[in-house]
Amino acid sequence: MKKWTEGGQPWIWLSAGALSCALIMLLGTLGWIAAQGLHHFWPKPIYQLELPATDASSPRALSFLAQPLRSGQVVDQSQDEQLWRLGNRDLQNQEYLWLPKSAGAEFSRPENALRIERQAWGDLFGFAQALIWQETQEDTRQEQRVPAEAAEFWSSLQTQLRVTQALQQQIRLLERREMGRLNQQLEQIRRQLRTSASHDPDTHAALLTTQQQLLHDHERLRLYLQNLYQQAAQPQLEIRLAQGETHALGLDQILRITRPNALSFIEKLQLYLHNIWAFLTENPREANTQGGIFPALYGTLVMVLLMTLLVTPFGVLAAIYLHEYAGKSLLARWIRISVYNLAGIPSIVFGVFGLGFFIYLVGGQLDQWLFADALPAPTLGTPGLIWVSLTLALLTLPVVIVATEEGLARIPRSLRDGSLALGATPAETLWRIILPLATPAMLTGLILAIARAAGEVAPLMLVGVVKLAPTLPLDDVFPYLHLDRKIMHLGYHIFDASFQSPDPEAARPLVYATALVLILLILLLNLSAIRIRHHLRERYQRFHNL
Structure with missing residues (x-):
């Protein structure tokens, strides 16, 4: 033991042990961060919860479409509870629900349940009723309606959604490039007009003429953008909530529509990779609680x-x-x-x-x-x-x-x-x-x-x-x-x-x-x-x- 100690072996093992502990803690921290972050993008199933009525005067059972988040215990309660995400923040009084596991709720996973990612107000869970849009035929606009039971409903929905998103992309490009260029030129003209009036009247008059032309182009572009906005807002999707209410949602408010319960493993994997890519390439939404980075x-x-x-x-x-x-x-x-x-x-x-x-x-x-x-x-x-x-x-x-x-x-x-x-x-x-x-x-x-x-x-x-x-x-x-x-x-x-x-x-x-x-x-x-x-x-x- 003395020879082993004098040879420095304890310090070698101590250094190796400290290094191993540091690497384990480092890799464990990275693994925990990766697991908690990447798990969010995997498509979660949507359950339909049927809660028994608690009030004799209202015997109707409560029904929700929700996604499970995590389990835990509420303060001052010993029983385990499950946290459910109800979505539909603008249509319901609450977005989350702590549900005791002993509440006697009935669970089901309807394949036609939709998860709709919206531009605002978070996700919406519901059932599709019909797709409605306007078509111009011989100088007249006729309403087209495809019910959810039709075989071509899903393909028509995806087609109309792609058309709407293309219009929105065109709107963003025009606002960022053309409208931004006009605003920049108008700002430069405004600055020059502040000093040209007292120096050269001819230059001031020429600047006023240029300003009027830019304002005319600006107004024309604004009207064109307004027309594009109206075209993007025309297609609508009728949604039925779990309680039975029906709401119309414009496709211009929708980012993506998925059916998590009807996806195969390969489709879930593709959607998982797409969600990660969207997280890296999209702008944040809803006060940085949704969207990308x-x-x-x-x-x-x-x-x-x-x-x-x-x-x-x-x-x-x-x-x-x-x-x-x-x-x-x-x-x-x-x-x-x-x-x-x-x-x-x-x-x-x-x-x-x-x-x-x-x-x-x-x-x-x-x-x-x-x-x-x-x-x-x-x-x-x-x-x-x-x-x-x-x-x-x-x-x-x-x-x-x-x-x-x-x-x-x-x-x-x-x-x-x-x-x-x-x-x-x-x-x-x-x-x-x-x-x-x-x-x-x-x-x-x-x-x-x-x-x-x-x-x-x-x-x-x-x-x-x-x-x-x-x-x-x-x-x-x-x-x-x-x-x-x-x-x-x-x-x-x-x-x-x-x-x-x-x-x-x-x-x-x-x-x-x-x-x-x-x-x-x-x-x-x-x-x-x-x-x-x-x-x-x-x-x-x-x-x-x-």
């Missing part, structure tokens, strides 16, 4: 890439100055102390600094110089993408400086002396010898910076990240990259859905799914940087062997 995912990616472009040159240049030129002077020591202290400052302090310095001071001054005609409405003196990226660049700057300086310190002095002895200038030595060898260290700092920036939330709420921003910071509208736009962020989306959601039960699985996407995004960015670092390290390995 595409704006948050897109905003996080653009923010991280822009932050990387900002922090890399400043961090590398600062590290080069400290190691190659500053030496051991008093100024260099003070700078290093400041960098180390900067790395320990809470992130919310950076948010307050970004709000006060970048937005109010720098952005406000730029508005005075560049956008004076738009005042008092701020252009850059308000939270936006550029200030989010600058704040995160300042937050992660110490990490890049320290990692790059450590990489520069590991380069042998003989390489510098050999390069200078062969006739290279100090600048050529730095550019062709030192920096290529220090690139893996730079990428290490960049990996750490990306991991920290992508997960920050507190400072972002002050400098440009908001709850909902459906307009993307990078699109096909000039100037393409809109630095003044506010963005969404996965971390803030998780915070908002977790603590600010009006429907915690609906937001719970989306929180896990969004957290999983954020983890995978950080992992993907880090793996890309690690791959590049490994490639560069292999490329310049021969210099270390000299």
Whole structure:
């Protein structure tokens, strides 16, 4: 035992055990997040609940269409209860129901039960009655009606739904491109008119003519969009609820219609993959409790890439100055102390600094110089993408400086002396010898910076990240990259859905799914940087062997 202890074997096993525990906890956490998040997208069956009447004056039994969520115990009750999601939030008094397992309810799974995902008010559960739409025949509009019992009902419903969604897609494109372009031009004309009247009357008259033409085009486009809206709202689906009431629902309010109880396993798997894809590519709905996370995912990616472009040159240049030129002077020591202290400052302090310095001071001054005609409405003196990226660049700057300086310190002095002895200038030595060898260290700092920036939330709420921003910071509208736009962020989306959601039960699985996407995004960015670092390290390995 003494020989085994003196040989260091206990410390090896202790280190291995600690590492194993850390890996188990890490993989267990990721597995739990993935299970809770991905389970949400699997199609759940719809049950019809028949509850016995509890009031003698109303002997009619209560009937609901619902999906099971989870089991639990209500406070001050010892019996187990099942939480059911009733849906139909706008038509019923409640959306969720805790039902005791001993309530004596009768369960059935009708194959024709529909789950209708709507643009607003959440899901609707019911039975289809008929599909109604208008057709133009010989300059007259005739109502077409296909009952649910007809063989062609389901195909007609899917066809009309695709036509309606195509119209809605056309409406969104026109609103985003053409209407957005006209609004942008009208805003520019408005700014020019504020200064042209006192300088050149001819220019002012020409601007008025252009403004009138733009207003005419705007009105014509508005009327065309109004006609498209009317066409999209014409097809309607009659729905019968479990209690027997009948409601008409426009197809323009519907996103998807499924029959969960009639799906085979392959069809469920296809719908499962489609739900995951829709979660990644759609906009959020219902106060971030439904829909997708595409704006948050897109905003996080653009923010991280822009932050990387900002922090890399400043961090590398600062590290080069400290190691190659500053030496051991008093100024260099003070700078290093400041960098180390900067790395320990809470992130919310950076948010307050970004709000006060970048937005109010720098952005406000730029508005005075560049956008004076738009005042008092701020252009850059308000939270936006550029200030989010600058704040995160300042937050992660110490990490890049320290990692790059450590990489520069590991380069042998003989390489510098050999390069200078062969006739290279100090600048050529730095550019062709030192920096290529220090690139893996730079990428290490960049990996750490990306991991920290992508997960920050507190400072972002002050400098440009908001709850909902459906307009993307990078699109096909000039100037393409809109630095003044506010963005969404996965971390803030998780915070908002977790603590600010009006429907915690609906937001719970989306929180896990969004957290999983954020983890995978950080992992993907880090793996890309690690791959590049490994490639560069292999490329310049021969210099270390000299």
